[in-house]
Amino acid sequence: MHSPHDQTHVVANRDVNPSAQLVATYPDLACLLRNEAISAAFSDFEEKALRWKRFYTFFGRLSLIAVMLAMVSFDYQITLKHVYGAPPFLAGLAAAFAATGLISQALLGLTHAKDCWLATRFAAERLRCLKFQLFLILEETSDAESLVAKVKHRTSEGMAALDQELMGGRSAIMEFSPFDVLSPPRYRATHTSKKLLDEAASVYDILRFTVESQHFEDRFRAHDRETRFPSLLAEFSFMSGAVLASIGILTALLPSAWRLSQILTAPPVMGWVDFLTWLLFVLSAVVAIHERGSAHQQNAERYVTYSREVRRIRNNAMAHMPSSLFDAMREMEHLMLREIQDFCRDVRHSNYVF
Numbered sequence: 006m007h008s009p010h011d012q013t014h015v016v017a018n019r020d021v022n023p024s025a026q027l028v029a030t031y032p033d034l035a036c037l038l039r040n041e042a043i044s045a046a047f048s049d050f051e052e053k054a055l056r057w058k059r060f061y062t063f064f065g066r067l068s069l070i071a072v073m074l075a076m077v078s079f080d081y082q083i084t085l086k087h088v089y090g091a092p093p094f095l096a097g098l099a100a101a102f103a104a105t106g107l108i109s110q111a112l113l114g115l116t117h118a119k120d121c122w123l124a125t126r127f128a129a130e131r132l133r134c135l136k137f138q139l140f141l142i143l144e145e146t147s148d149a150e151s152l153v154a155k156v157k158h159r160t161s162e163g164m165a166a167l168d169q170e171l172m173g174g175r176s177a178i179m180e181f182s183p184f185d186v187l188s189p190p191r192y193r194a195t196h197t198s199k200k201l202l203d204e205a206a207s208v209y210d211i212l213r214f215t216v217e218s219q220h221f222e223d224r225f226r227a228h229d230r231e232t233r234f235p236s237l238l239a240e241f242s243f244m245s246g247a248v249l250a251s252i253g254i255l256t257a258l259l260p261s262a263w264r265l266s267q268i269l270t271a272p273p274v275m276g277w278v279d280f281l282t283w284l285l286f287v288l289s290a291v292v293a294i295h296e297r298g299s300a301h302q303q304n305a306e307r308y309v310t311y312s313r314e315v316r317r318i319r320n321n322a323m324a325h326m327p328s329s330l331f332d333a334m335r336e337m338e339h340l341m342l343r344e345i346q347d348f349c350r351d352v353r354h355s356n357y358v359f
Contacts, residue, residue, distance in 0.1 A: 020216040021047050021133055027211070031204050033149035036156045038208065043136045043160060050129035057122035061113065065298050065357030068109035069291050072359055075102035076287045084280040088273050110358065120175060123352050127178050128171055130345045135163045137213050138187065138338050143205050144331050147198040178349050183342030187335060206326045213337060214319040221312035225305050232301035239292040246285030253278055291359075298357035307351065311344050 021044055028038045078099030082091060113119070142155050170177050256275075259266035268274060296302065318340065322333030 020212045036153045047132040050125045054125035061118040061122050064109040064112050068106045071102045071106035073291045075099050080283045085276045088276045134341050206330050218315045221308045225308035228301045228305035235292050239289050242285040243289035249282040300351050300355040303351040
């Protein structure tokens with residue numbers, strides 16, 4: 006078997022755009038595997054979502070770095086300038102850093118970057134879910150010929166309903182509920198095409214269960230890795246700043262005749278203690294804001310939770326296939342809609358505002 010892509014790299018959205026070989030292997034389900042209308046709309050929203058996310062994270066991080074550098078500059082001027090002096094451009098440089106931070110924050114607010122990212126990602130993921138919700142049409146049909154027409158009709162209905170929903174803007178996301186999306190189970194007569202059911206079970210397992218399980222595990226590891234160092238840095242800098250602040254307080258309480266008091270109250274020593282104290286507290290605050298904006302911890306917790314749920318549904322379904330296929334599909338699709346809801350909640354609560 007020859008693969009057209011580099012197998013060392015993950016192919017994004019391989020569930021929405023499966024390989025040609027998979028489509029050729031299951032020709033009776035080609036209309037479900039390669040839904041051009043959904044793929045085109047998804048591609049458009051996906052591109053916009055990625056662009057807005059890059060914009061949001063770039064200017065969010067830029068604002069934090071600029072403010073951090075501005076605070077370090079001001080801190081030096083207040084605590085150590087009288088000891089070591091300062092170049093004449095330092096005040097202007099600090100003001101430039103501060104202006105960069107404020108402009109970056111203003112850009113995020115004026116462009117509504119986070120809302121745009123959230124809206125486009127919400128639309129893209131709803132389209133991904135719609136593609137797999139269409140597999141439930143197999144409850145109503147047993148032949149490949151009628152399946153094509155029903156998939157086309159339900160695709161048009163679903164995309165029209167989603168387009169109308171998205172016209173609600175932010176309220177569509179705020180009021181989204183998974184319970185309002187999936188239709189109730191239909192009465193199912195005995196399915197007359199075991200071949201079609203077996204193929205649908207195999208395809209759904211490959212594209213939905215397996216892809217989502219891999220995706221959640223991969224994203225969990227990535228976010229968990231990303232949150233370790235910042236969390237340690239924030240804790241270390243805050244505790245170190247607290248220790249230095251305690252030293253400053255104790256220095257003021259020591260008798261002035263003591264040798265230790267004379268050492269600690271020397272201008273260079275006092276200057277460095279004050280400088281490092283403020284630097285560490287500012288660093289702790291900046292890292293905490295970065296963690297809130299990136300939401301690595303919340304994302305890691307969400308991904309590991311849903312990864313376990315996907316495995317649970319898959320294991321239960323595989324034990325009773327194909328009779329449990331449609332029940333497993335409904336449970337899985339409801340789970341994916343809940344994940345969208347939780348993602349929107351986490352993004353709404355994240356920001357880079359200082």
